Structures are given as C-alpha cells and as structure tokens.
Amino acid sequence: GAVVSQHPSRVICKSGTSVKIECRSLDFQATTMFWYRQFPKQSLMLMATSNEGSKATYEQGVEKDKFLINHASLTLSTLTVTSAHPEDSSFYICSAAKGQVDGYTFGSGTRLTVV
Amino acid sequence: GQNIDQPTEMTATEGAIVQINCTYQTSGFNGLFWYQQHAGEAPTFLSYNVLDGLEEKGRFSSFLSRSKGYSYLLLKELQMKDSASYLCAVDGGSQGNLIFGKGTKLSVKP
Numbered sequence: 001g002a003v004v005s006q007h008p009s010r011v012i013c014k015s016g017t018s019v020k021i022e023c024r025s026l027d028f029q030a031t032t033m034f035w036y037r038q039f040p041k042q043s044l045m046l047m048a049t050s051n052e053g054s055k056a057t058y059e060q061g062v063e064k065d066k067f068l069i070n071h072a073s074l075t076l077s078t079l080t081v082t083s084a085h086p087e088d089s090s091f092y093i094c095s096a097a098k099g100q101v102d103g104y105t106f107g108s109g110t111r112l113t114v115v
Numbered sequence: 116g117q118n119i120d121q122p123t124e125m126t127a128t129e130g131a132i133v134q135i136n137c138t139y140q141t142s143g144f145n146g147l148f149w150y151q152q153h154a155g156e157a158p159t160f161l162s163y164n165v166l167d168g169l170e171e172k173g174r175f176s177s178f179l180s181r182s183k184g185y186s187y188l189l190l191k192e193l194q195m196k197d198s199a200s201y202l203c204a205v206d207g208g209s210q211g212n213l214i215f216g217k218g219t220k221l222s223v224k225p
Contacts, residue, residue, distance in 0.1 A: 034212050043202065043217040093157050104148070104213055106157040
C-alpha cells in the first residue's frame, strides 16, 4: 500500500529558530503533496499545496515567507517553519494521493512546540 | 463557499450502532472520505464514496447522496477502541486537496 513517511514526529524549538519537516512518499511518486495544520480540538486546515518542480500554492492567510515549501523530487516535500513563534505550535501533517480509490495517505504528523 | 458540517460530539454504548452525519456544500465534488483520528495521531482512511449509495466494509459503512449533499458513517458493534474523532472530508478543491469538516468526537462507553 501507499506509505508516506513524515519526520520528525516531535520537535521542540526555541522562539526565533527554524524547523524543517520532511514528507516522503516511500513506494509511489507524488507530484502533489498537501500540508495541513491542526490546532488542538480543531480540524485539519490546508496550508499549502506542494507541486514537484514548481512553487507551492498557499491558502489565504498562510504566510509563504514563513512557511517555506520545497518539493524537489517526486518523493520528497519539505516544510520549513522560519522564525518560529509559540503561536506556530501545532500539529503539522502532510498527505499525498496515490490513487483516488485508496484515499489520501497521510504522514504520521509532526508535533511542533515552540518555547 | 466551502462548508462541511458534522456534529461536534456523540456518545454511544459498547456493542451498539452509531450513525455520524455529514452535510457538505462545496464548489466541486470528486468524492467524499471518512477518516478516523485518535488524539495526537494522523487520520486513518476509513471509506471513500463517489457514487450515491451505501459502501460496506466490515463494521463500518458509509452512505452518500450527492443530490442532498449528505453522507453518513455507520459504525456497528461498537468497541471501546472506536472512541476517536471521525472526520468527513470532500475532494472538492480545484487543486485536488481535501476539505475537512471539524470532526465528530465519538465516545464509546461500557
């Protein structure tokens, strides 16, 4: 089956530093990956769509200079939270679709805590 | 606009049947998904409906009515481990992304 690996699963960083989150499709090629954010007790909210070889498409209200997305290959997309602040503390999840019937496969998520 | 509604919380008894409803209004529709999400974990795929009707998969069934913008997830023979949030999501975005409802937190009691 389709597997998406996300790393790290948990990260604690100091305010003002940057954090990189990796999302890899292990057994299929994903020309498009999606990055979601989930605050406590809230639903998943799409942040951006990552397209291999082109610039990411950001949702309204998401700062592209703060959340840098790089989709350098068909199996890897990265999200870098730059100059992180406590309000960026959240659960970040990536997903990719191998095929419609199989559903979207999610990474395991990254719990980011900014102190 | 895009809108997906589902109840915030539900409680049911072990061994019983529970139905979680979802209504949606989206600019496009390429299918509806149900996911199960335990606290602090990534969502797990449960079902996918693109045509009207009922899809059954073990203890879980999902129904879709496109004309009504309505779906439900039916869980039978409830087990304690079914306590989780259940997310209704529609593939209705122009980019192929999923649009999620806020989720229904199901508590299964003995």
